[in-house]
Amino acid sequence: MAETLLEIKDLTHRFGGLTAVSDLNFEIIKDEIVGLIGPNGAGKTTVFNLVSGFYVPSEGDILYKGERINGLKPHEIASRQIGRTFQNIRLWSDMTVLDNIKISQHYRLGYNLMDAFLQTKKYKKHEKMIEDDAHELLEEFQLSDLAHEMPKNLPYGIQRRVEIARALSLKPALLMLDEPAAGLSSSDVSELIQYIQWIKENFKLTIWMIEHQMQVIMSLCSRIKVIDFGKELVTGTAEEVRNSPEVIKAYLGDGEI
Amino acid sequence: MFTTLLQNVFNGLQWGSFYSMIALGYCLVYGVLRLINFAHGDIFMMAAYFAFFIGTALLGLALPIPGIVVFIITLVVTMGLTAGLGILIERIAYRPLRKKGANRLYVVITALMVGFILENGNLAVLGASALRFPDMINKNIIEFAGIRLTNLRLLVIASSFVVFGFLQFFVTKTQIGMAMRAISYDKFAIPLMGIPVNRIIVATFAIGSALAAVAGILFGLSYPVLNPYMGMIIGWKAFIAAVVGGIGDIKGAFIGGFLLGFIEIFVITFFPSSYKDLISFMILLVILTLKPTGFFGIAKSTKI
Amino acid sequence: MTDIPALAKRNSRLPVSTMAILALFALMVGLTMAGVINKYIQSVLMFIGINIIFSASLNIVNGYMGEFSCGHGGFMAVGAYVSSVLSVVLFTENSFTGQPLLPPGSAIFLFPVVIIIGGLVAAVFGLLVAIPSFKTRDDYLAIITIAANFIIVTLINNIGAVGGSRGFMGMKKSLKAMEAVIDLPYMIIWIFIFVVLSIVMIRRLMNSTYGKGISSIRYDETSAEIMSVNTNHMKLVAFMFSSGLAGIAGGLFAHVMGFVNPASFSIFKSTEGLVMVYLGGMGSLSGSVLSAVIFTLMLEALRPLQILKWVLIPLMLILLMQFRPEGLLGNRELSDVFPKLKRIFIRKDSSNG
Structure with missing residues (x-):
């Protein structure tokens, strides 16, 4: 019933000596909105870049609809209907x-x-x-x-x-949003939340997002994965993540949590 | 057989020295401004012409001084003149573009055009007759282990090492050199640190051009027939050599220059000399295709 | 389902632009044959045509795709030599095969084929730059294009059979063979046709969604890949198409001159192309055409200055970079500047709205 759309298995990526992502496992189920959060430099965008084909993972596999997609070129992955946006808007x-x-x-x-x-x-x-x-x-x-x-x-x-509209012209089954709320005012943010909800319903999408604004994450995501230093800390519902001591530790000093 | 090889190694060293010296100048400017100063090869050419006029004038006066002194005076004056030329070009052509924050492409085109102006302006002013560079240094042939050396060739090789050593010291140990490296990392933060960017850039051009002058004079002495386009091909090749070595890095540019020198000398040994450019450009094309950042270069990572 | 109203409703009359082009063609050929325009004006017209192809083709890479190719002259050389050798071997007595391989009169049909083959071979040489461009950009790629220019020119210098640095000639005899069948101003005719074909092809490509993939690389290559554009494929198409057209310009140039030597295709030739592209405006096809006309006329006007010409032209480009780096037309087309032109030159049935 619950169909797995994207499966990440033991994903590791190293830049020279630096391990940006290490041993990450994740499953994204069709029709859910999931979040990927973590402090700055935790390796979130690197995970997105690995999935969208900008980097070839050092180890591990990425399966999309059961097909192994790591090693494919970004445009080949896009053609398999994975859409994404960027932290800092990259329109032409x-x-x-x-x-x-x-x-x-x-x-x-x-x-x-x-x-x-x-x-x-x-x-x-x-x-x-x-x-x-x-x-x-x-x-x-x-x-x-x-x-x-x-x-x-x-x-x-x-x-x-x-x-976001441009990403949807790929007719994606999976939409990856990299900090969609970055740079938006607080009224824009609440609009964005409704907007993402509407996109999901209207286009029958599965959404995976990176976000720093907890308001967005907490009100949209059914599951949240928290990573730090490229490693998984916790995966769970908003409530579970909020109360996890590891997360509080990782974010210590960050007023948002 | 062994002596032929040794002779070729020596020739390669000497020929590569010119590429290295020019490549170092490219590298310096590129390192600071991320600009291919296409006019650099022509500054080298202009240096040879400056030195021609100064040297000929000095020798014409028949002063009671030895040739070596004439050489040193010529060298110093020429270095000054070319440094001035470099600064002038920077002021007139590059700085206004930099101030406007123009696309890098426009600066590169401007550089290319400055080169053409120097070449063709020179030709228009001096005409097409080939000038003969004055002999300021008496050539002595030294036989050593069966190979023929001349004092001039030894001077060329020694100069390239001196220039390299000076530059290495300059950028790592002096304040202005460190400021140059800082600019190459972050052009925006540097003014905030109180470093006068424009002054550093002027210094970069002055030093880069003065180094080209050293190469230009030694080239004139070694191959005494001058022509306005002599800087173009050698300049471009030197730049490619710098890229092959890894242009952000002084050591890379220096080694790249010698590498190209060796390649060319060995090509000449085995093929007709007209194949020299063909084969060396092919090798460079292959190297750049396989390893675009050069041997010592660091991959520029683009942030996504 | 496949019924498309725009197609069904196609205008039966010829569009105004087509009629204007036909009229211009008839006028030029007519005036030439009537002896109204002299040999000098004819040759200037032909050089304008060749330069239009040359600059418009370079604009594909340097304008639309936003790369910096400074070795376009090399591809022109390939086209010039390939078509010259073919034309000499096929249609004239020559040092390679003695007798012409084909009856000389057949040149009348096969001349354009020879020119196109020159273009195709030049397109293959475009790979010399296209393949490195997959991994390399900006200054590094610029260096590769310069190297490619040098490689091609020195390669020809080293081929004794085509005269090496002395050059190669005999193409005039092919034209004579054609004129022996019917006396027509063939070069004017063919240059005109190839100019129109090149412009139509570039326009159609760059207005298609396919070709806009090339422009998307200029603005953001990363985005292009993420949005399913196969950027390597686009680069391959852009470089090969661009160098192929340069090859066609080269073939025509060689036949107008009747003589080619490697030095005519050096980095200076490439620079002429750069001047025209940036004078006209990056990514503006009408800009390239306009600047090719202006530049050719200017070269002629400055001819008495001899070498000083080559001081003034670079100076002009420097001033252009300082004060109007976007060129005469910038990113726009003439029809954007003078909207009235749109009615004439934009066809109503075009699917691009």
Whole structure:
């Protein structure tokens, strides 16, 4: 019943002599929202980079829908429908919002270079599909008015939304959000929480997020994994994590907990 | 057989010395500014021309001083002039771009263009007739263990080691050198530490250019026919040598220069000399493809 | 399901842009044949055409993809030599095979094929830069492109069969063979056709979602990979397409000149390309065309200055970098600057809205 979407087995990653991630195990079940938290430099983003294929793990395996994906190129992993966003927004800031969405459908272009040169039927059919889907997605995100704007001219909060919309143009089953609340004001944060909830329902997603804002983590995540120095401290519900002595120790001095 | 090998090793050392000396200048500027100063090879060329005029003038006066003194005077004056030229280029061409925070690409293009201006400006002013570099040093041939050395060649090799030693000392032991290294790590924090960035950069260009002058004069003495494009190819090759060695690192640039020198000398030994550029560029291409950061370079990690 | 309204409703009339191009073509060929424009003006027109292909093709890599290739002249050399040798061997008496391999008159059909083969071989040489570009960027890649330029030029210097550094000639005879069949200004005709083809191809590629993958590398390569763009594949396409077009420009150049030598394709040639790209604006196709026209005319105007020309041109580029680094048109197209042009040149049935 409970279907495992992503499985991380004994994941270890070393940069030179530094072990950034060590012996991490994690299972992400379909349809849940899970959190990955930990103090700064704990190796959270490294885990994301390993899953999205930027680094090849030194040891261990990453299985997505039962398929081993470590060692694949990032675009190959993206094509298997894993979407992600970045800590500091990484849109193509000088290309229109629409282009941002369209380019992210490279995984299903459906035509080749020659088709593009000759503008064949196949080309036109697929370009139209890509274009229509992009507009539909922007419509759902209420970004249609901004389709021809450059992200660099948009407010930060909107850019976050565009980036999430862009990740969704991969039609992902798993969406990885790297600190979606970073840089947002507190009113924006409560909006974001509703927003993520809506995305999950609307697009039938499994969401995995890194976040520092406990408000976001606590109100969204059914399970939370805490890591420090690349090692697992605790995994459990919000309540369990909040009361775990190890976590309190790791965060000592951090007022948020 | 053994003496041929030894002779080639010696030739490689001498030829590599030029690459090393030029590569060190590239490395210095690149290390501080992350700028390929494409004009550096042409500063080397300009140094040879400066030295030509100064040396010829001094010898023309027929002063009752030995050639070696003429050489030293020429060297010092030329180093001063090229340092000035380096500073001038930095002031006019690079600094305004840096102030505007321009894309690095624009600075690289500017550098490339400054090089062309120096080459072609020189040609336009002096014409195409090849100039002959004055003999300031009497060449003595020394036979040693069956190989032929000249005092000039020994001087070239010794100079490259001196230049390397000086630079190594300079960047690790002097305050201004340490400031240079600091800038290369973090350009934004340095002004906050009270280090005058512009002054350090001027010093970098001055020293880099003065070092090119040493190479330029010795090159003029060794291969006395000058032409305005002589700095271009040797400059680019020296830069590639620096990259192969690992450009962020003085030691890497120095060794890279010798490596290229050896490769070229051995290519000439076994192939027609017109293959020299072809084979050395191919080897460099392969090395850069396989190990883009060079032998001693440190991989730049991009933060995601 | 496959019914697409835009296709069904296709305009039966020719678009205005196509008619304008046909008219210009007819005008140029007509004036040339009537003897109204002299040989000098003809040659300037042809160099403008060749430079348009050269700068527009370099713009794919340096503009759209945002890499810094400074060795474009090398690929032009490959195209020039391959098509020259083919043309000489196939259509004229020559030192390789004695008699021409094909009846000289067949050049009338096969000349464009020869030029295209030159382009294809140049595209293969593009791998010299494309493969290192998978791992290398910025300054390091710039150095690799320079090295590639040197490798190609010194390679040709060392091939005695094509004359080494002395150069290679005989292409005029192929043109003579064509003129013997029907007397037409072939070079003007073919340069015009190849210019139009190149521009259409670049435009179509860069306006497609496929080609926009190339631009996405310029703005953020990491993002591109994460968003399913196969960046290595995109680089391969960009470098090979770009060097292939440069090869075509080279083949045309060789046949206009009737003589080629390796020195014509040195780093100076590559620099001319850089000047044109950055003068026109990175990633602006109409900018590349415009700057190729301006630059060619300027080179002609400055010809009396001889070598000083090569002081002024770099100086100009330096000033450009200081005061208008985005070039004449920046990232825009002429149609963005003069919206009226849009009605003429943007086809209504284009699927890109």
